[in-house]
Amino acid sequence: MSSEDGPQAPTGGDGAAGTDGGPADHGGTSTNRKGSRLDGQPLEYAPAPESRSVVRLREAYDPFIDGEFAPAKSGGHLTTADPSDEEPLARVAVCGEADVDRAMAAARRAYDTVWRDLPGAERGKYLFRIARILQERAREIAVLETLDNGKPIKETRDFDVPMAAAHFFYHAGWADKLAYAGMGPDPRPVGVCAQVVPWNFPLLMLAWKIAPALAAGNTAVLKPAETTPLSALLFAEVCQEAELPPGVVNIVTGDGETGRLLVTHPGADKVAFTGSTEVGRGIARALAGTGRRLTLELGGKGANIVYDDAALDQAVEGVVNGVFFNQGHVCCAGSRLLVQESVAEEFLERLRARMALLRLGDPLDKNTDIGAVNSAAQLERIRALAETGRAEGAEAWSPPCTLPERGHWFPPTVFTGVTQAHRVAREEIFGPVLSVLTFRTPEEAVAKANNTPYGLSAGVWTEKGSRMLWTAERLRAGVVWSNTFNRFDPASPFGGYKESGYGREGGRHGLEAYLA
Amino acid sequence: MPEHRHEGAEAPRVAVRKTHKLYIGGAFPRSESGRSYPVASADGEHLANAGMASRKDARDAVAAARKAFPGWAGRTAYNRGQVLYRAAEMMEGRRAQFAAELAAATGAGRPEAEREVSAAIDRWVYYAGWTDKAAQVLGGTNPVSGPYDNRSAPEPTGVVAVLAPQEAPLLGLVSVLAPVVAMGNTAVLAASERAPLPAVALAEVLATSDLPGGVANILTGRTAELAPPLAAHADVNALDLAGAGELAAELEEAAAETLKRVLRPDPAVEWEADPGLSRIRPFLETKTVWHPVGT
Numbered sequence: 001m002s003s004e005d006g007p008q009a010p011t012g013g014d015g016a017a018g019t020d021g022g023p024a025d026h027g028g029t030s031t032n033r034k035g036s037r038l039d040g041q042p043l044e045y046a047p048a049p050e051s052r053s054v055v056r057l058r059e060a061y062d063p064f065i066d067g068e069f070a071p072a073k074s075g076g077h078l079t080t081a082d083p084s085d086e087e088p089l090a091r092v093a094v095c096g097e098a099d100v101d102r103a104m105a106a107a108r109r110a111y112d113t114v115w116r117d118l119p120g121a122e123r124g125k126y127l128f129r130i131a132r133i134l135q136e137r138a139r140e141i142a143v144l145e146t147l148d149n150g151k152p153i154k155e156t157r158d159f160d161v162p163m164a165a166a167h168f169f170y171h172a173g174w175a176d177k178l179a180y181a182g183m184g185p186d187p188r189p190v191g192v193c194a195q196v197v198p199w200n201f202p203l204l205m206l207a208w209k210i211a212p213a214l215a216a217g218n219t220a221v222l223k224p225a226e227t228t229p230l231s232a233l234l235f236a237e238v239c240q241e242a243e244l245p246p247g248v249v250n251i252v253t254g255d256g257e258t259g260r261l262l263v264t265h266p267g268a269d270k271v272a273f274t275g276s277t278e279v280g281r282g283i284a285r286a287l288a289g290t291g292r293r294l295t296l297e298l299g300g301k302g303a304n305i306v307y308d309d310a311a312l313d314q315a316v317e318g319v320v321n322g323v324f325f326n327q328g329h330v331c332c333a334g335s336r337l338l339v340q341e342s343v344a345e346e347f348l349e350r351l352r353a354r355m356a357l358l359r360l361g362d363p364l365d366k367n368t369d370i371g372a373v374n375s376a377a378q379l380e381r382i383r384a385l386a387e388t389g390r391a392e393g394a395e396a397w398s399p400p401c402t403l404p405e406r407g408h409w410f411p412p413t414v415f416t417g418v419t420q421a422h423r424v425a426r427e428e429i430f431g432p433v434l435s436v437l438t439f440r441t442p443e444e445a446v447a448k449a450n451n452t453p454y455g456l457s458a459g460v461w462t463e464k465g466s467r468m469l470w471t472a473e474r475l476r477a478g479v480v481w482s483n484t485f486n487r488f489d490p491a492s493p494f495g496g497y498k499e500s501g502y503g504r505e506g507g508r509h510g511l512e513a514y515l516a
Numbered sequence: 517m518p519e520h521r522h523e524g525a526e527a528p529r530v531a532v533r534k535t536h537k538l539y540i541g542g543a544f545p546r547s548e549s550g551r552s553y554p555v556a557s558a559d560g561e562h563l564a565n566a567g568m569a570s571r572k573d574a575r576d577a578v579a580a581a582r583k584a585f586p587g588w589a590g591r592t593a594y595n596r597g598q599v600l601y602r603a604a605e606m607m608e609g610r611r612a613q614f615a616a617e618l619a620a621a622t623g624a625g626r627p628e629a630e631r632e633v634s635a636a637i638d639r640w641v642y643y644a645g646w647t648d649k650a651a652q653v654l655g656g657t658n659p660v661s662g663p664y665d666n667r668s669a670p671e672p673t674g675v676v677a678v679l680a681p682q683e684a685p686l687l688g689l690v691s692v693l694a695p696v697v698a699m700g701n702t703a704v705l706a707a708s709e710r711a712p713l714p715a716v717a718l719a720e721v722l723a724t725s726d727l728p729g730g731v732a733n734i735l736t737g738r739t740a741e742l743a744p745p746l747a748a749h750a751d752v753n754a755l756d757l758a759g760a761g762e763l764a765a766e767l768e769e770a771a772a773e774t775l776k777r778v779l780r781p782d783p784a785v786e787w788e789a790d791p792g793l794s795r796i797r798p799f800l801e802t803k804t805v806w807h808p809v810g811t
Contacts, residue, residue: 284772288769484807492658498674
């Protein structure tokens with residue numbers, strides 16, 4: 001790979017057909033050694049913390065409207081904290097109606113007077129500038145994201161930030177080629193976009209929303225999540241540095257009420273939301289009959305199917321990556337393992353051994369695999385569902401693992417003895433919790449995998465090509481990873497079937513939502 | 517038994533009338549409710565009694581459509597194209613019937629009715645041709661940054677509830693049904709409430725076109741009665757509101773509960789115009805499959 005190559009999820013798990021064997025920073029696992037793996041490491045890792053000095057936090061942040069940071073009229077504030085130690089990071093405005101109105105008006109003005117009619121090639125150059133600045137300031141952004149979110153620096157550094165930059169770089173090139181997007185010879189932008197993103201990949205989800213919107217000639221008002229607003233505000237600085245015309249991108253911070261004001265704002269031509277299925281339903285209801293366009297990227301309960309002929313060690317890597325990447329705060333997480341009965345015992349033994357090597361702790365430590373849970377509220381949800389799993393008769397196992405005393409932490413956990421009726425097999429946990437079910441035939445595997453109202457992602461592990469294709473064809477999911485998991489690319493459409501939402505993000509397909 | 521028989525004179529033949537029934541799961545049942553409703557011509561003349569489907573009939577139709585979905589979606593695109601073309605052939609053979617029913621329903625003159633019948637037949641042919649082309653037009657290989665094969669292809673979304681347009685009871689009807697089933701979805705269609713008879717005739721065409729039972733289910737009755745349970749049904753994946761009229765907003769709201777794909781009605785729709793992919797795309801899902809590349 002050259003230095004310009006795209007990023008990949010850091011804990012790779014490719015099948016035997018792959019040659020890359022995953023990135024070098026796999027966590028140093030050797031799955032070839034037998035028996036001794038649970039007996040402790042011969043060598044201990046020394047702490048390798050990334051320096052915080054690259055980030056200059058301000059005490060308080062104003063929303064970014066019409067090209068400027070100015071105090072919110074609402075006067076309200078919230079405090080965002082580091083989830084790994086609960087130390088406050090900064091105060092951030094809670095935007096109210098007047099602020100959202102002002103942002104929407106700025107976006108409309110920018111759309112009508114500047115952005116819509118700017119030649120595509122020139123629009124594209126702004127996006128190229130943004131991509132480059134994100135690359136230049138990558139370390140700073142990665143550290144900030146880890147501070148605000150709690151995810152390991154390894155992930156923000158190698159995945160979130162480079163992938164966000166890649167999204168801008170990819171979409172920049174579309175801006176003057178929209179006639180080839182499959183929406184007719186002269187596609188038009190939709191207008192002003194109201195966009196709300198979640199806390200699990202704060203900057204990356206922003207990039208997924210803003211890059212295609214701007215490339216297609218729309219303007220945007222985006223609200224970052226209540227608990228992770230800082231990278232979006234830093235992105236606003238990037239827009240200033242790129243000299244993006246005022247009003248093309250506006251960032252309003254706040255809570256759920258700010259989000260509600262934004263997505264129901266009558267000035268929005270298009271609404272895009274990534275988050276929970278419950279909130280997505282509410283937005284779809286609120287927009288019914290308005291004629292405004294809507295795309296939703298919602299929850300999931302992805303199944304990872306491991307056939308008896310799979311390359312087991314690689315499948316173990318993939319399953320671990322599938323559910324423990326980003327502490328399991330991933331809508332497309334492979335949170336259900338469906339393993340063929342004949343290899344289940346052996347597979348689980350190897351899985352537990354691999355889990356025992358996961359390093360949980362300081363998110364800024366470059367060796368950390370599992371960081372902090374983003375908020376106390378999310379930790380409470382994970383705990384409650386895990387407790388339900390135990391109460392319903394499933395058996396929980398976690399590797400020996402000392403949780404830090406401060407902050408929000410949950411150990412990687414695997415549930416066995418799970419049936420399809422168990423809540424841990426049905427509901428999205430959004431945490432590092434894997435539910436294990438078994439199957440005997442491919443038909444049973446597919447039936448169980450599809451037995452969910454969700455349909456975002458699924459995984460297949462087999463060395464037999466025809467079986468992989470047969471399975472992939474029958475899985476009712478928008479993304480199927482075979483002999484790999486949690487791979488993303490700006491050129492690859494992402495989005496769900498059924499109650500995982502509608503619309504795609506990425507690739508030519510992702511532009512459809514932003515073109516009329 | 518007639519009491520007075522005229523020697524040597526033939527009795528005038530009494531026509532055999534058709535009972536207008538529903539079309540569910542490949543069979544022609546009456547409404548389980550036992551209800552029917554009178555259908556009048558454009559001039560107000562009584563034409564027939566049509567079945568008045570109930571909520572239960574709508575649910576039965578959804579169950580039939582769900583059952584038929586894997587088989588129909590699993591057919592080759594080429595095979596689906598042949599079946600749709602067969603529907604065009606069957607309609608062509610019944611031109612006179614369709615033209616007469618259409619003329620009676622809409623008050624159109626015979627030449628105008630003939631033109632609409634032709635357009636409806638041609639629409640089946642049009643969509644028969646799309647079945648094995650849309651995936652290439654809408655899908656493709658994605659050049660991802662890494663050693664992966666990465667492809668996206670469209671798949672049918674599942675069971676689609678279709679409210680056929682209240683006007684244009686034949687061309688509009690075919691225009692909303694054909695694109696849904698062409699790509700492998702199965703359909704539960706509520707026919708035009710005022711002019712349902714062409715839909716019943718179309719069901720008879722479909723029943724003889726090798727379309728598997730349950731792929732297209734056709735209900736006649738009150739749109740306001742049938743649409744809400746279909747919009748709220750948890751086993752319906754998508755909703756075409758073409759004939760929803762003033763119900764559109766509340767049906768869209770009901771559909772939000774299960775995050776259905778909703779095709780909103782287009783007040784400016786012209787059924788004669790080339791539809792392109794406009795009615796195919798809303799009922800497709802894009803599936804992206806990744807696989808590592810290596811030796």
